[in-house]
Amino acid sequence: MKFDINEIRGLFPVLHQEVHGKPLIYFDNAATTQKPKAVLDALMNYYEHDNSNIHRGAHALADRATQYYENTREAVREFINAKESAEIIFTKGTTESINLVAQTFGRKFIGQGDEIIISTMEHHSNIVPWQMLCEEKGAILKVIPIHDNGELDYAEFEKLLSQKTKLVSIVHASNALGTINPVKQIIEAAHAVGAKVLLDGAQSSSHLEIDVQALDCDFLALSAHKIYGPTGLGVLYGKRKVLEAMPPFLGGGEMIKEVTFEKTTYNDIPFKFEAGTPNIADVIAFKEALDFIKGLGKPVIKAHEDELLAYSNELLKDVKGFIPVGTAADKVSVLSFNINGMHPFDVGQMLDARGIAVRTGHHCTQPLMKRFGIEGTVRASFSVYNTKSEIEQLAEGVARIAKIKNK
Ligand code: PMP
Numbered sequence: 511m512k513f514d515i516n517e518i519r520g521l522f523p524v525l526h527q528e529v530h531g532k533p534l535i536y537f538d539n540a541a542t543t544q545k546p547k548a549v550l551d552a553l554m555n556y557y558e559h560d561n562s563n564i565h566r567g568a569h570a571l572a573d574r575a576t577q578y579y580e581n582t583r584e585a586v587r588e589f590i591n592a593k594e595s596a597e598i599i600f601t602k603g604t605t606e607s608i609n610l611v612a613q614t615f616g617r618k619f620i621g622q623g624d625e626i627i628i629s630t631m632e633h634h635s636n637i638v639p640w641q642m643l644c645e646e647k648g649a650i651l652k653v654i655p656i657h658d659n660g661e662l663d664y665a666e667f668e669k670l671l672s673q674k675t676k677l678v679s680i681v682h683a684s685n686a687l688g689t690i691n692p693v694k695q696i697i698e699a700a701h702a703v704g705a706k707v708l709l710d711g712a713q714s715s716s717h718l719e720i721d722v723q724a725l726d727c728d729f730l731a732l733s734a735h736k737i738y739g740p741t742g743l744g745v746l747y748g749k750r751k752v753l754e755a756m757p758p759f760l761g762g763g764e765m766i767k768e769v770t771f772e773k774t775t776y777n778d779i780p781f782k783f784e785a786g787t788p789n790i791a792d793v794i795a796f797k798e799a800l801d802f803i804k805g806l807g808k809p810v811i812k813a814h815e816d817e818l819l820a821y822s823n824e825l826l827k828d829v830k831g832f833i834p835v836g837t838a839a840d841k842v843s844v845l846s847f848n849i850n851g852m853h854p855f856d857v858g859q860m861l862d863a864r865g866i867a868v869r870t871g872h873h874c875t876q877p878l879m880k881r882f883g884i885e886g887t888v889r890a891s892f893s894v895y896n897t898k899s900e901i902e903q904l905a906e907g908v909a910r911i912a913k914i915k916n917k
Pocket of ligand 1: 540541602603604605606633635636681683684685710712713733874
């Protein structure tokens, strides 16, 4: 598919509406992206024609549903270049994927005095599961500091690494700042001390090409809804050897080989980690989102988003009272900022009145906000279907709002 912004916008029905009498400008993409019509059609088509439970059926509908479900698993494998589709586990989202690792890998392999390393810029979903585990096991959570521009303090990370480090769990691209972390380097350094690495790919997966084999990460977590797919669906990638060594997460149907009252044996991966009837419809529809990305190619998507981010910086940098938060050299298309003298929520509401949807607050990164000594930010995050004209309207809106307190 050639990059034609009008054609791309035409694929997303939700964009074509007015909010408060103004054309919608959707800049809340880091929270969730909009869905192309093909995803919506696939959902409807599944319920209209194929609805059936998967894997155990002896009839045509069950066969079809199973095949489509497994086709998506293969598409995800290709999307992140995993070695085999058995390494792809469907979950509810990034949050559940990380909790799954904490509750299985963590509970089995992390003990008293062991250390887990995260960073200052983690989303709460990559902090709280580890705190819960540390509390239970007597393990210790270490936090990599960051520089004032929102980049990781890599030298400090190296100092934190030791033989005690059992896991490094780190965000690939920050949702609150946009910072892209040097994950390849982090993974190599962690492996050198024998630690495993989990990448939180919730934000990076929509912007950056991810090759889990080249990166050599042990786990990767992502959410379908942030990459043009349905809500309530995520992925956990894990290396076969690591997944096989882990105990199951939830117990129930699908995840077993044989059950007796005396003893249960567990299914092979990935089914060992997919207890119960999964989110079949959304998994099937997710393939359309992956096909959309594949059709354009991530480098093309990223180039467009980079252009929007650079343009927004150019238009806003001289606005009196505009305070960017997170100015790392290597970023995904997240523009986080404050306006001198104003609460982020008020700025968000004023932008909403102009039809511009942004997110305000701590973005589930309270410790990060504390690091910057702020309560929160206004976050405009750009996607493949946003335009330069929309950026101009954002800049005009921000400039007018800033003027109220910054004459
Ligand atoms: N990590 C990051 C970096 C995120 O941006 C998000 C979503 N805001 C999550 C984790 C959690 O994702 P989900 O809510 O889809 O489980």
